[in-house]
Each structure stands twice: as structure tokens, then as C-alpha cells.
Amino acid sequence: MNERQPPPLLTAATADVLRKHAPFDAMRAADLAHLAAGLKLRYFAKDTVILSPESGRIASLFIIQRGAVQADEPTRVSLNAMAATLTDGECFPIGALIASRPTTLRYRALNDTFCYVLDEPRFREVMARSPEFHAYCTRRLAALLAASTKGTREAYSSRAADELTMASPLRNAIRHSPVTLPETASVRQVLELMKSRRIGSIVLTGEGGRPAGIFTQTDVLNRVALAGQPLDRPVAEVMTRAPATLSAGSALSEAAQLMARRGFRHVLVVDGEDFLGVISERDLFGLQRLSMQGLRKDIGRAETVDALAFAAREVRELGTAMLAQGVAAEQLTQFISALNDGITERAIELALADHDVAGTGFCWMGLGSEGRNEQTLATDQDNAIIFPDGEGDDREATRSRLLAFADQVNRALDACGFPLCKGNIMARNPAWCLTLGEWLARFDDWIRNSDPQALLNASIFFDFRSLHGDATLVDRLRAFLLENVKDRPVFLRQMAANAVQTRPPLGFFGDIVGGDGGTVDLKRQAARVFVDCARILALANGVGAVSTTERLRATGPKVRMSEDEVSTAIDAFQFIQMLRLRAQDSLDRGTGAAEPNRIDPDTLNGLDRRILREALRQARKLQNRIGLDYQL
Amino acid sequence: MLSSFWPFLRSRPGLPDGVARRIERWRSLAEYDRDRLPVSGRWVVVDVESSGLDAINDRLIAVGALAVVDGAIDLSDSFEVILHQDVPSHDDNIEIHGIGGTEQAQGLDPREALAAFLAFVGKDPLVAFHAPFDSTMLRRAIERHLGVAFKRPWLDLADIAPLVWPKYASRLSGLDDWLQAFSIPTAFRHRAIADCLVTAQLLVMVLPHAAAIGATSAGSLLGMSGADRWLSPG
Numbered sequence: 001m002n003e004r005q006p007p008p009l010l011t012a013a014t015a016d017v018l019r020k021h022a023p024f025d026a027m028r029a030a031d032l033a034h035l036a037a038g039l040k041l042r043y044f045a046k047d048t049v050i051l052s053p054e055s056g057r058i059a060s061l062f063i064i065q066r067g068a069v070q071a072d073e074p075t076r077v078s079l080n081a082m083a084a085t086l087t088d089g090e091c092f093p094i095g096a097l098i099a100s101r102p103t104t105l106r107y108r109a110l111n112d113t114f115c116y117v118l119d120e121p122r123f124r125e126v127m128a129r130s131p132e133f134h135a136y137c138t139r140r141l142a143a144l145l146a147a148s149t150k151g152t153r154e155a156y157s158s159r160a161a162d163e164l165t166m167a168s169p170l171r172n173a174i175r176h177s178p179v180t181l182p183e184t185a186s187v188r189q190v191l192e193l194m195k196s197r198r199i200g201s202i203v204l205t206g207e208g209g210r211p212a213g214i215f216t217q218t219d220v221l222n223r224v225a226l227a228g229q230p231l232d233r234p235v236a237e238v239m240t241r242a243p244a245t246l247s248a249g250s251a252l253s254e255a256a257q258l259m260a261r262r263g264f265r266h267v268l269v270v271d272g273e274d275f276l277g278v279i280s281e282r283d284l285f286g287l288q289r290l291s292m293q294g295l296r297k298d299i300g301r302a303e304t305v306d307a308l309a310f311a312a313r314e315v316r317e318l319g320t321a322m323l324a325q326g327v328a329a330e331q332l333t334q335f336i337s338a339l340n341d342g343i344t345e346r347a348i349e350l351a352l353a354d355h356d357v358a359g360t361g362f363c364w365m366g367l368g369s370e371g372r373n374e375q376t377l378a379t380d381q382d383n384a385i386i387f388p389d390g391e392g393d394d395r396e397a398t399r400s401r402l403l404a405f406a407d408q409v410n411r412a413l414d415a416c417g418f419p420l421c422k423g424n425i426m427a428r429n430p431a432w433c434l435t436l437g438e439w440l441a442r443f444d445d446w447i448r449n450s451d452p453q454a455l456l457n458a459s460i461f462f463d464f465r466s467l468h469g470d471a472t473l474v475d476r477l478r479a480f481l482l483e484n485v486k487d488r489p490v491f492l493r494q495m496a497a498n499a500v501q502t503r504p505p506l507g508f509f510g511d512i513v514g515g516d517g518g519t520v521d522l523k524r525q526a527a528r529v530f531v532d533c534a535r536i537l538a539l540a541n542g543v544g545a546v547s548t549t550e551r552l553r554a555t556g557p558k559v560r561m562s563e564d565e566v567s568t569a570i571d572a573f574q575f576i577q578m579l580r581l582r583a584q585d586s587l588d589r590g591t592g593a594a595e596p597n598r599i600d601p602d603t604l605n606g607l608d609r610r611i612l613r614e615a616l617r618q619a620r621k622l623q624n625r626i627g628l629d630y631q632l
Numbered sequence: 633m634l635s636s637f638w639p640f641l642r643s644r645p646g647l648p649d650g651v652a653r654r655i656e657r658w659r660s661l662a663e664y665d666r667d668r669l670p671v672s673g674r675w676v677v678v679d680v681e682s683s684g685l686d687a688i689n690d691r692l693i694a695v696g697a698l699a700v701v702d703g704a705i706d707l708s709d710s711f712e713v714i715l716h717q718d719v720p721s722h723d724d725n726i727e728i729h730g731i732g733g734t735e736q737a738q739g740l741d742p743r744e745a746l747a748a749f750l751a752f753v754g755k756d757p758l759v760a761f762h763a764p765f766d767s768t769m770l771r772r773a774i775e776r777h778l779g780v781a782f783k784r785p786w787l788d789l790a791d792i793a794p795l796v797w798p799k800y801a802s803r804l805s806g807l808d809d810w811l812q813a814f815s816i817p818t819a820f821r822h823r824a825i826a827d828c829l830v831t832a833q834l835l836v837m838v839l840p841h842a843a844a845i846g847a848t849s850a851g852s853l854l855g856m857s858g859a860d861r862w863l864s865p866g
Contacts, residue, residue: 007696007712007825014707017817041705043836066815112814114833117704 011036014116017065021089023136031130038122041065044109051093052106058096059120064088067113071105085110094137095610097123104609111226135564170255170269171248174277180205183212187224187238188231190215201266201278204239211268211275213239218265243268248276251317255279299342305412308346312416315339319581333577337373340418341366341467344383347412348468355405360398362387363469364409367425371463372531373547376580381410381418382425382460384432386439386473395435402433425460436473440480447484450491455498458491462535465546478544485539492540496630499532500623504616512601512613520612522580523597529619530573533626540629548573559625572618575611579604647743647778654747655780664755666785666851671842673850675700675787676752677759677835679827680769681729683721687768692742693721694731695749695770696824698832700759703839705832711752712825714739715773730823742777750780757850761807761831763788763857788857789834795856796841810834 014036018024024032044050050062050069062069069086071093086092086107096103097120118126127134179197181190183204190202194217206212215235223229223238244264246255248271255267265281295314302308319336348364368382369375385402389395406427414420427433434442443461446454462481466474485491505520507513514520534551537543543554549570556566584596601609626632647655664673677698684690692715699709720726720733739745749770760766763786774782793810794801804810807830811818816833847853 006707006710009712009823010698010707010710010825010829013826013829037708039707041707041833041836042703043833043840045837045840066817112837 006037014039023132026132027130031126034129035118035126039116039118042115042117044113046109046111048109050107050109051103053102053104056102057100058093058103061091061097061118061123063091063116065114065116068110069113070108070110098137168252169249170246170252170279173252173279173283174269175283178203178275178277183236185235186232187235190235191220200280203268203278204235213241214243214266215239216266245270247271252284255284295339296342299346302346305350305415308343309416312343316417332581333374337375340375343416344413344467347409350412351405351408354408357401357405360387360402361470362402363471363473364427364467365464365474366467367464368460371465371546374577376584379418380421381413382421383427385427386477387435389435389437399433403428403430406433436476439477443481444484447488447491450494455494463546482542482544486542492536493630495536496626497632499536500627500632504529504619506616506620512616514601518602519598519600521598522576526576526616526619527580529623533622536626569618569622572615575615579612651743651747654751655778658750661755667849669850671839671847671850671853672702674756675759675835676756677828677832678766679760679824679831680766681731681824682769683725687765692769692773693717693729693736694824696828697752698828700832700835703836705836710825711749713745713748715742715745716740746774746777757785757787757854759787759789759835761789785854787854789831789838791857792838793834795845796838
């Protein structure tokens with residue numbers, strides 16, 4: 001009967017609407033027209049649930065033409081429950097559609113919303129025709145992560161004026177005296193005052209001049225403009241009542257966590273009955289850079305182990321606050337590593353005052369996660385000493401002096417929150433306080449024999465980095481390792497066999513399969529897969545980089561991994577690291593599981609669970625590659 | 633045989649075979665059941681462009697139609713045709729709908745165009761904003777060119793929208809007012825199919841409220857439309 005081919009004008013107009021957004025702006029005109037010609041346009045009144053897990057298998061893609069859709073967790077009410085707001089041009093639910101399964105999230109229209117609906121057959125056709133659309137839909141992980149860190153990065157560039165840390169009291173962080181109006185004022189009066197004073201929020205006072213509510217820039221959009229409210233109405237009708245309040249003595253980190261956990265952007269600061277002012281999210285973001293610099297200075301100035309331990313606690317607190325604000329894992333682990341390096345360095349400097357070992361030409365090495373710059377909040381110390389070869393008695397005398405010095409450093413680090421290593425992989429252990437020649441012999445022995453103990457050692461000691469002292473010793477050790485390990489295929493193959501032994505906990509259908517009580521061991525079943533595979537790739541290809549990220553980046557081109565594959569694997573690894581940080585953080589606060597690296601995927605919000613699943617899939621992909629390389 | 637032959641006889645003599653067959657097929661379609669057809673059934677939003685605003689004397693220049701099924705606008709279930717004009721409409725008229733003299737001259741034979749329109753619409757209820765103009769324009773053109781009496785049920789959104797949103801009714805009158813009130817984008821209006829698209833968006837916003845204003849079937853919703861009372865076949 002009819003050709004089911006819409007008039008060109010209709011297709012063109014629809015394509016024009018779509019072209020304002022990614023990925024449609026990058027698609028070829030013919031592919032976009034093919035997509036547009038297959039669309040339906042649906043209307044969802046405010047508060048309509050568009051899709052939910054009960055909707056069953058997903059068979060259409062929704063593209064928001066105009067409006068706003070909230071994606072959230074339908075059942076769970078948890079502190080970290082995530083609610084993402086999707087707006088014009090955004091697509092959902094891509095993952096469920098590709099996998100032909102029900103969605104894990106609930107999608108609800110926040111206001112009157114029109115969505116284009118693309119049915120599955122045409123969706124698959126367009127995926128097959130358009131590489132841009134295909135890339136967009138399959139690069140979900142990268143896209144999701146980019147979306148989650150975008151806000152953070154933008155906020156990072158803002159500034160604050162004073163030198164404050166996250167431990168400073170709120171009283172010191174208030175930037176201007178409070179701007180208030182009585183709650184009987186009209187919306188128009190409030191907007192005019194906000195404009196003339198160039199402020200983002202106004203506190204409305206009720207009886208006795210006490211704060212009764214707050215009205216912010218966001219409210220202008222949502223509650224006045226979009227809601228079509230006349231400006232002559234009293235602001236009391238649209239303000240947020242009983243705004244979040246903290247006392248002036250509370251730490252900035254408390255405000256940061258309150259905002260992050262409850263989704264507020266402003267916190268009122270009070271001193272008893274007195275209202276002192278407002279702290280905004282923006283005020284806090286600006287502080288992070290400054291407080292990092294402040295902390296570095298504090299660490300460098302610490303004259304005693306006690307002072308250093310205090311600074312170390314602040315590092316953890318700031319890390320926690322940044323975590324609560326959703327700072328990306330890579331930035332966060334780098335930040336923690338950088339400050340931890342500073343702490344180690346300072347602990348060494350303090351011990352050097354008591355021990356005359358500077359003349360030995362020793363070098364202090366960080367090993368394992370510290371070597372890789374991948375420390376999480378709960379990290380044991382792993383370290384060792386390398387010093388120049390000397391003659392007989394002389395060498396032993398040097399060693400015993402170094403051991404005494406190392407013992408003091410190890411204890412200082414313990415006091416600073418880096419527990420002594422249970423496996424005794426520490427510089428104060430005579431087995432790991434060796435000359436260059438001794439280290440070379442050790443390494444040589446491990447790669448020749450490749451017994452289980454050798455492989456275990458290799459997984460810790462081959463991730464080494466100089467932290468203090470003569471780095472040339474470390475460079476020579478690394479050169480030796482890279483030169484010799486590639487001629488030891490048996491060793492590499494054994495390492496590869498170990499790396500693929502623990503499979504990421506994914507079921508046949510790509511779902512996460514929790515083990516012990518439904519939990520996943522993020523370290524053993526996920527992070528270590530990336531770490532081990534990256535180490536093998538690096539060693540086999542003569543790459544000297546130590547961090548997992550850099551190892552993947554440097555070896556990718558040599559093993560014909562595409563740039564996309566590399567960056568997706570890195571994103572996946574960083575996401576797992578971030579989940580580990582979060583799990584450890586909740587452990588610190590007594591709300592988490594007993595084991596710092598175990599999480600129950602069911603406690604994650606839907607978006608995070610989706611990303612975790614995708615990250616585990618990436619781990620498996622990397623294992624498969626190693627498995628193929630070594631014919632395992 | 634006779635039953636399908638009989639309505640053919642009533643059509644205008646001298647119609648091309650294809651056109652005559654389409655008319656025949658259209659006539660043989662079952663009349664839609666006013667009371668049983670659900671609100672979620674197929675609606676055809678229609679908009680016409682004409683040589684002027686006089687529904688009796690001006691000529692039909694273009695017809696656009698867009699279906700709404702199950703509350704969704706199906707962009708592929710759509711129709712647009714320009715009718716051949718021996719003499720193009722005035723320039724100031726062309727400015728309104730943007731269909732130039734050449735396009736008008738290259739339009740489809742009105743008999744082919746209108747027969748195709750009948751095939752697209754079937755016997756489904758029609759929708760427009762200010763329906764009397766579109767319905768009169770179409771009824772007269774179809775009678776003149778095809779010899780077919782085109783008395784169809786029309787849903788006039790100008791009647792229904794105020795019932796659904798009574799508090800806006802006093803402030804909003806024309807289609808533009810309603811589109812603006814609901815932020816319906818009007819980037820390329822005044823081509824028939826473009827006006828269908830915006831009208832259809834208003835329709836899909838109306839339909840979820842049908843039950844709230846007491847309409848349990850397409851027929852009862854049609855019954856609330858003044859246009860339907862004037863134009864219904866029965």
C-alpha cells in the first residue's frame with residue numbers, strides 16, 4: 001500500500017533536530033535520514049514512567065526530542081543512589097537494547113517530554129550502516145565515565161581565595177555575609193536581588209529572622225521558568241524549606257560529604273541561633289587544589305613523625321571528600337600517590353637525621369601498588385632498598401646501617417597509616433635490603449626458575465620505582481629485567497597462566513555473578529586482572545613503564561590494540577579502582593563490608609552496576625588476549 | 633460483484649482506472665465503529681494548503697496527513713501531496729505555504745492525489761485544529777474531482793484542547809498560542825505536513841487526558857468536538 005517513506009520535508013526536519021546532538025551530528029546524511037525515517041514521536045506527561053525493569057525486554061531506543069528524563073534506581077534507597085537527568089538529544093537505554101534485556105533503571109519524565117522512538121530492527125540497521133552511531137552505542141563505558149567526570153573537571157577550574165583545607169571549620173570558609181529576604185518577598189524581588197548582587201542563592205527568613213528556606217539559580221529554572229510560575233507569587237511557594245544546615249565549627253569535609261550524599265548544592269552555616277552564611281558546592285571544589293598544595297607544604301614542613309601522621313590523616317580525609325564528590329579515580333589515585341610519596345619522602349628525611357646512611361648511595365624503592373602509583377586508601381607498605389655493590393664486610397656493615405635506618409622509616413610509615421607489610425616485604429627485612437648485584441641475581445633467578453614463589457615475587461617486585469636516593473641503580477635494575485625477561489618465554493607463559501586463572505565474575509549472559517554471599521572481590525577478580533595483564537604486556541614488549549595505565553598505553557600500539565581498546569581498558573580499570581576506594585571509604589566509616597576489597601554489586605546504583613559489568617567485560621577481553629598470545 | 637460495482641457507478645465518469653479502483657477499494661472498507669474504536673486507535677492528522685482562506689471558492693493546493701497510532705506519531709505513516717494547478721495561486725498566498733508556481737504546476741493530477749489521500753486515510757477519524765476549514769476544503773475537492781461524498785468524522789483540537797486544559801482556554805485561542813504554551817517547536821510551519829506534525833504533537837498530549845474529560849472511546853471524544861457534530865455522516 002503506502003511506501004512507508006515519510007515526505008522528505010518531515011525526514012529533513014527531524015534530522016535537523018537530531019543533528020544538534022552527538023552522535024547524530026557526526027553521522028552521514030544518508031544514515032541519519034534512514035534513522036529519522038523510522039522514528040515515532042511519543043509524548044510522556046510529567047511523572048510518567050517511560051521504562052522500568054518491569055517493562056520487560058527492551059526493543060526500542062528512546063531519543064529525547066525535548067524535555068527531561070530522570071534515570072534512577074527503582075527500588076533502592078541508598079546513600080549513593082544515583083539519579084542522572086537526561087535531556088534533549090540523549091538516548092536511552094542503549095545497554096539494555098543492545099543486549100535485548102530489561103533495563104535495570106527506571107526512566108521517568110521529569111516534565112512533559114517528547115521522545116523519538118526507534119524500533120530495534122531499524123536500530124540494528126543504523127548500527128550496521130553508520131560507524132559513528134555504532135561507535136557511540138558501543139562505547140558506552142567511555143561515554144558514561146566521561147559524563148560522570150565532566151562536572152568534576154569543570155568545577156576543578158574554579159578558584160577560591162583563601163588557604164583552607166578540608167579540615168578547616170566552615171566559619172573560615174564563608175566568603176560573604178548572608179544575603180536574605182523575608183519569605184513573603186515575591187519571586188521577582190528575589191530574582192532582582194540575585195541579579196544585582198550576582199549571587200547564586202538567597203536565604204529566605206521567616207519568623208524572628210531565622211532562615212526558613214533557600215532559593216537558588218537551579219530553582220529559577222525548574223520551579224519558576226519551566227513550571228510557568230508568575231513572578232509576583234511569594235517566594236515561599238517555590239523555595240526549598242528547611243535547607244541543610246551545619247554549625248560553624250563543622251569541617252569543610254563534612255559539608256562536602258553532606259552535599260555529595262544528599263545532592264544539595266548549598267549548606268547553611270549557623271552558630272547557635274545566628275545565621276552566618278552559605279557554603280556552596282562551588283566554594284568547596286575550588287578548595288581542593290589549594291588544600292592539596294597546602295597539604296604538600298604541611299608534609300614537607302613536618303618536623304616530627306606525629307606531625308607527619310597528622311598530615312597523613314588529612315590526606316585521607318581530603319581523599320574521602322574528593323571521593324564523595326565524584327572525582328575520577330585516576331585523578332584521585334594519582335593525588336593520593338603523590339601525597340603518599342611526599343609522606344614517604346618526608347619520613348625518610350626525618351630518619352636520615354638520626355642515621356648516617358646518606359653516603360651509602362642507597363635508593364629507596366616503592367613496590368607493588370606504590371610502585372605502580374596505584375595506591376588506594378588502605379594500602380600496606382611494600383618497599384625495599386637497593387644500594388651500590390661493595391666489598392665483603394664493608395657491604396654487610398652498610399647493610400646493617402641501612403636496616404636500622406629502614407626500620408625507623410617503616411615504623412614511621414606505620415604511624416602515618418601505612419600498616420607494616422604482613423608478608424614482610426619491607427626495606428627493614430635483610431632479604432629486601434640488597435645491593436644492585438644481589439638484586440640482579442634475584443631477578444635472574446626468578447625469571448629462570450619461574451616457580452610459584454618466583455612468580456609471586458615477580459608480581460610485587462617487578463613493579464618498582466625509586467622514591468628517594470640514587471635512581472640510576474633502579475634504572476640499571478630495570479634495564480637488566482627488560483633485557484633478560486623477553487628471552488624467558490617459559491617465565492612469561494607461566495605469568496600469563498597465572499593472570500588468566502582468576503576469571504572476572506561474569507555469567508554466561510554477561511551478568512555479574514557474585515561469589516561469597518553475592519559479593520565480588522574487586523582486587524582479586526577485577527583490578528588484579530588488569531594489573532597482571534598489563535605487566536605481562538609490558539615485560540614481553542620491553543616497556544619500562546610501571547603503572548597499569550602507562551603500561552597499557554605504551555604497549556597498546558606494539559601489540560596492535562587500537563587506541564579505543566586501550567582507552568576503554570584503562571577507563572574500566574580506573575572505574576574498578578574507584579569502586580575499591582569507595583568500598584574502603586565506607587569501611588573506614590564503619591558502614592561497609594568487613595573486607596575492604598569486597599563489594600556486593602546489589603548495593604551499587606544502577607549506573608555503577610552497568611559500568612562495573614562493562615569493566616569486568618573489559619577485564620575478560622584483556623585476559624582473552626593474553627590467553628591467545630600464550631596459547632593458554 | 634455487484635456490490636463492488638455499484639459504488640463505482642456513483643463515481644465521476646471518466647476517472648482513470650487506477651483512481652476508480654482506489655475509490656472502489658476505499659468505499660468497500662468497513663465503516664469504523666464509533667463506539668468501539670478505542671482512543672488509542674489510528675487517528676489521521678490532516679492539514680491543507682489552499683489558494684486562500686475561503687473554503688468554498690478557493691482551490692486546494694496541498695494536503696498533508698500524519699497518523700497517530702497508540703499515542704505515538706509514526707513519522708513513516710505520513711502523506712504529503714501537491715495538487716497540480718493550471719494557474720498558480722497569488723504570490724502573497726505562495727508566501728504563506730511556500731509552494732511556488734513551478735511546484736504547483738508540477739503537482740499531481742488532483743484525481744490521483746485525492747485518491748491516494750483516500751487510500752492513506754482509510755475510514756479512520758480525522759484530526760485538525762480548526763477542522764471546519766480543512767474538512768470543507770477536502771470535502772469539496774473530493775466531491776468535485778472524484779464524485780465521492782467525503783463526509784467524515786473530524787476531531788477538532790480547537791474544541792478539545794480547552795476541555796482538557798480549561799484554565800488555559802481563556803488565554804489561548806489560535807493553534808500558535810497552544811503550540812507556544814506547550815513549547816511545541818514550530819521551526820518550519822505552514823507546509824501542510826509540518827503543520828500536521830505540530831498538530832499531532834498537540835493531539836498526543838490531549839489523548840492521555842481523554843478519560844479525564846469523560847471520553848471512553850474515539851467516538852465519545854469525537855462527540856465532544858463541535859466540528860464532528862456538524863460534519864458527522866449520521
